[in-house]
Amino acid sequence: MTGASGTVGREVVRRLPPEHALRVMTRRPAAYGETRPGMQVVGGDFTDEDSLARAVRGVTTAFLVTSPLAAGWDERFLRAAHHAHVERVVKLSAAAVLDPGADDAITRRQRACEDIVRTAGPAWTLLRPRAFMSNTLTWAHTIRTERTVRALHRSSPVACVDPRDVAEIAVHALTEPEHAGHAYEITGPAALTAIQQTAHLAHLLGHRLHCQEWGENAARTAWRRHHPEPVVDALLHSARRQQAGAKAHVRTTIPDTTGHPARPYTTWATDHLTAFT
Ligand SMILES: NC(=O)c1ccc[n+]([C@@H]2O[C@H](COP(=O)([O-])OP(=O)(O)OC[C@H]3O[C@@H](n4cnc5c(N)ncnc54)[C@H](OP(=O)(O)O)[C@@H]3O)[C@@H](O)[C@H]2O)c1
Numbered sequence: 299m300t301g302a303s304g305t306v307g308r309e310v311v312r313r314l315p316p317e318h319a320l321r322v323m324t325r326r327p328a329a330y331g332e333t334r335p336g337m338q339v340v341g342g343d344f345t346d347e348d349s350l351a352r353a354v355r356g357v358t359t360a361f362l363v364t365s366p367l368a369a370g371w372d373e374r375f376l377r378a379a380h381h382a383h384v385e386r387v388v389k390l391s392a393a394a395v396l397d398p399g400a401d402d403a404i405t406r407r408q409r410a411c412e413d414i415v416r417t418a419g420p421a422w423t424l425l426r427p428r429a430f431m432s433n434t435l436t437w438a439h440t441i442r443t444e445r446t447v448r449a450l451h452r453s454s455p456v457a458c459v460d461p462r463d464v465a466e467i468a469v470h471a472l473t474e475p476e477h478a479g480h481a482y483e484i485t486g487p488a489a490l491t492a493i494q495q496t497a498h499l500a501h502l503l504g505h506r507l508h509c510q511e512w513g514e515n516a517a518r519t520a521w522r523r524h525h526p527e528p529v530v531d532a533l534l535h536s537a538r539r540q541q542a543g544a545k546a547h548v549r550t551t552i553p554d555t556t557g558h559p560a561r562p563y564t565t566w567a568t569d570h571l572t573a574f575t
Contacts, residue, residue: 299323300342300375301363305432306390308332309465310361310472318473323353344371350378357382359472360420362389364411366404367529372411376418386421386478388471390464393428393483394536397544402532412481423471424481428545429458431486431566434495438573441499441507448512449492451541457485458495460561463552470555482551487560489546498564502571 301307302322311332314320323342324330330339342353344364354360360379364371372389379387391412394405415422437447464484471477490498496509514534521530539545552560567574 299361300344301361301390302332303330304363305430305461306427306464306468307361307363309462310468311337313465313469315469315473321353321357323350344368344374347374347378350375351381354378354382354384357384359386359388360384361468361472362387362415364389366392366408366411367525372414376414376420380419384420386423386472387415387418388423388425388468388477389415390468391424391426391481393426393485393545394539395426396483397539399539399542399544400536402535403528404532404536421478423477423479425464425468425471425484426481427459427461427464427484428486429456430461430464431458431563432461432570433458434499434567435570435573437496437499441503441574445505445507447492447496447499447507447509448516449496449509450512450514450517450537452492452509452511454537454541454545455489455491455543456540456545457487457489457548458563459484459486459552460563460566462566463556463560466556467551482555483549484551485547485549485560487548487552487562489548490563495563495567498567499574502564502567503574 299307299320299322302311303324319336321338321340323340325343327339327341340353342349362375392408394400395409395412412424440446440448467482467484493509496507500507518530521533
């Protein structure tokens with residue numbers, strides 16, 4: 299498992315049935331927080347090919363979480379996996395790869411990474427989730443300090459998904475052979491706008507919240523502090539696609555695969571409410 303300390307990966311670790319031996323790769327093994335019987339935690343870094351070779355030795359199935367902003371990670375990991383005769387790779391990708399209008403640098407890279415996985419040798423499964431509900435954790439600070447959410451195109455809907463549902467599908471893909479050669483688009487149960495998510499949070503918190511339009515100029519200025527210009531452009535492009543309705547369709551992958559309804563935003567928010575208080 300790569301990405302095992304991340305949003306989706308840590309939920310996969312919690313859900314993987316105990317009969318499956320598990321090796322977790324992280325840059326900081328001593329800081330890794332999850333425990334389970336028989337789990338191995340090893341050091342590894344996508345920028346260090348030797349560490350990847352050590353991490354995949356003896357592995358039959360790999361969960362691959364990379365960043366579409368980083369060059370070479372998928373290539374290096376898949377090379378190591380192929381050499382080590384890894385039989386299957388389940389990759390966390392993104393629903394944007396399916397959007398015909400998505401031609402930004404991040405989505406182009408995500409599509410290229412999918413191609414690498416499909417042609418590397420091991421059997422593959424691609425998971426393509428829509429935006430994670432947990433992205434709204436970025437609102438926590440201004441909710442706590444100003445009772446305000448600042449969102450770009452606040453009335454545009456996205457069929458956001460609970461990362462725990464993505465993790466459940468990942469567990470099916472990792473443990474059941476019939477998912478090899480398949481790609482799954484994964485959405486939540488409804489398309490919600492930032493205004494609607496803010497209203498749900500306000501209801502659960504028991505006080506008013508204001509959802510303010512952030513504006514492209516303010517978003518660009520804030521993102522420039524953390525990202526290079528092509529990434530900022532890609533994020534703005536993605537927000538405009540959302541405004542045009544490209545992210546609103548709902549898929550039934552979660553109920554079809556797990557047998558239970560996709561978790562609604564109110565469930566995610568209830569379970570993470572302390573982050574906003
Ligand atoms: N957020 C969304 O709305 C969304 C929607 C669709 C798809 N996605 C996709 O989901 C993926 C991210 O998943 P996530 O949100 O679960 O991850 P995350 O919470 O961002 O965690 C990142 C993980 O990557 C690992 N990592 C970072 N740098 C590394 C390196 N140099 N070598 C090895 N491991 C490294 C970290 O492990 P350590 O720190 O332990 O080393 C950590 O476990 C991306 O591909 C993204 O495109 C995200």
